[in-house]
Amino acid sequence: MKPVSLIQFLIEERRAGRINAELSLLIEVVARACKRISVATSKGALGGVLGNAGSDNVQGEAQKKLDVISNEILLEANAWGGQLAACASEEMEDPQPIPDMYPKGNHLLLFDPLDGSSNIDVNISVGTIFSILRCPDGISEPAAEHFQQPGTRQLAAGYVVYGPATLMVLTFGHGTHEFTLDREVGSFTLSRRDIRIPEETAEFAVNMSNQRHWEAPMQRYVGELLAGTEGPRAKDFNMRWVASMVADVHRIVTRGGVFFYPLDAKNRAKGGKLRLLYEANPMAFIVEQAGGAATTGRQRIMELQPSGLHQRVPVFLGSKHEIELATHYHREADGAQG
Numbered sequence: 001m002k003p004v005s006l007i008q009f010l011i012e013e014r015r016a017g018r019i020n021a022e023l024s025l026l027i028e029v030v031a032r033a034c035k036r037i038s039v040a041t042s043k044g045a046l047g048g049v050l051g052n053a054g055s056d057n058v059q060g061e062a063q064k065k066l067d068v069i070s071n072e073i074l075l076e077a078n079a080w081g082g083q084l085a086a087c088a089s090e091e092m093e094d095p096q097p098i099p100d101m102y103p104k105g106n107h108l109l110l111f112d113p114l115d116g117s118s119n120i121d122v123n124i125s126v127g128t129i130f131s132i133l134r135c136p137d138g139i140s141e142p143a144a145e146h147f148q149q150p151g152t153r154q155l156a157a158g159y160v161v162y163g164p165a166t167l168m169v170l171t172f173g174h175g176t177h178e179f180t181l182d183r184e185v186g187s188f189t190l191s192r193r194d195i196r197i198p199e200e201t202a203e204f205a206v207n208m209s210n211q212r213h214w215e216a217p218m219q220r221y222v223g224e225l226l227a228g229t230e231g232p233r234a235k236d237f238n239m240r241w242v243a244s245m246v247a248d249v250h251r252i253v254t255r256g257g258v259f260f261y262p263l264d265a266k267n268r269a270k271g272g273k274l275r276l277l278y279e280a281n282p283m284a285f286i287v288e289q290a291g292g293a294a295t296t297g298r299q300r301i302m303e304l305q306p307s308g309l310h311q312r313v314p315v316f317l318g319s320k321h322e323i324e325l326a327t328h329y330h331r332e333a334d335g336a337q338g
């Protein structure tokens with residue numbers, strides 16, 4: 001079969017009436033920016049891009065040089081194209097308006113420019129996550145509240161993994177598709193169409209060092225997985241944890257599995273660890289479109305009404321039956337308490 005480039009795929013989606021020209025161009029611009037981030041990450045120490053930038057982001061976390069570089073690449077690439085009304089980034093406190101000298105469009109772009117950045121210095125996969133919303137009608141200068149739309153309103157979401165290969169996984173709400181960067185040709189090429197995440201799995205991803213801080217239903221669920229063939233699940237489960245969400249989710253999108261960043265005693269005051277608008281919503285959209293499920297442990301992530309631009313939430317996502325069971329344990333415990 002002849003390879004299908006990202007551009008060809010986007011043109012076909014337009015012809016099928018699934019996306020409009022503006023959204024198609026926006027994806028091309030984001031993909032081009034991610035190619036530049038891929039080049040920057042792949043240079044490693046030779047590019048002088050490793051280590052801390054010496055600043056903190058809005059979340060109070062130390063920024064890596066590549067966090068700052070990737071953020072700038074995405075902002076710059078997206079400023080002039082005419083498809084956007086504004087951008088919001090995990091790295092910036094407030095939304096970034098489109099400079100007056102450029103035309104404005106009616107989309108909003110949200111991104112985590114370099115997820116898993118604490119892994120850069122040890123040469124482990126990192127990634128970019130993005131989400132696209134429609135700018136509400138009549139709003140020419142979007143503020144934070146205009147980005148605070150439930151995940152069900154996303155027009156598109158995607159992530160790019162900078163690993164042994166650079167891959168983009170994308171959804172417009174009509175399935176989830178994967179594109180691999182052909183470095184010689186310089187273009188993303190369709191490598192998997194309509195990805196399906198198996199409903200059953202025997203592999204889970206969670207930071208086990210937080211176990212003692214978890215809530216009782218999470219302790220119960222993981223306890224049963226760890227008990228293996230001798231336990232109530234009568235099955236052995238394997239564990240993986242890269243600590244780059246993009247890489248952990250990509251493993252699930254490739255061979256199934258479940259990923260958890262639950263509420264725990266350490267992150268409870270903040271609402272969770274991962275960010276709703278930059279991480280949870282786009283990943284939930286991608287996973288649901290591949291037949292998986294994504295909840296907070298209690299409710300469907302994409303139905304949450306965001307209350308802040310940098311809001312954090314617990315994240316349970318991946319193979320459907322496991323996510324349903326873990327969510328059931330939490331709801332059951334809440335019911336028993338209430």
Ligand code: AFP
Nearest residue numbers: 115116117118119207243244245246
């Ligand atoms: P950084 O981007 O600060 O490295 O955080 C990565 C992340 O947000 C997400 O990609 C991982 O799944 C998670 O944090 C890892 O968390 P732990 O540090 O608890 O393992």
